[in-house]
Amino acid sequence: MKQLALACLLPLALAVQAQTPPAAAAPSPEVIRHRIPNSSFPIASAVEVPAGRTLVFVSGAVPAVADPKAERGSLAAYGDTRTQTLSVLANIDRQLKGLGLSMGQVVKMQVFLVGDPAKGGRMDFDGFMSAYSEHFGTAAQPNLPARSVMQVAGLVVPGWLVEIEVTAVR
Secondary structure, rough: OHHHHHHHHHHHHHHHHOOOOOOOOOOOOOOOEEOOOOOOOOOEEEEEOOOOOOEEEEEEOOOOOOOOOOOOOHHHHHHHHHHHHHHHHHHHHHHHHHHHOOHHHHHEEEEEEEEEEEHHHEEHHHHHHHHHOOOOOOOOOOOOOOEEEEOOOOOOOOOOEEEEEEEEEO
């Protein structure tokens, strides 16, 4: 008897379900960026990405040739750390736009800097920050990523001083 009752109710339940409009998708919760306490340094101390958001991992980007007349693969061909950082960030911006994203959606950044011979083999952090600060923590783009910067022994091309990889959230 119970089986017969359930068999009769199932088509009715399916008919009601078919006529019920689907619930509107709830908007995804916002990404939370925690600033460094008592600091104006333009990175987030932490970034929270809520469930329901998609992470997009962008491979390391490297600089374009700045001076095509310079020796191929040389430091002169790519420029100093600031010049290379501007080039790399422009490359990342293009990649993100191609994916329907923007620099404001970057939540994590890893920066690899090679020691600059003009700086005694030390990475040019100030040159990097000068270019970085044009893209992050500005009035036009205030969203800050969590970020690491490290000096590395070298990159694939001897003239490269900068490689940056990012993670963005959709």
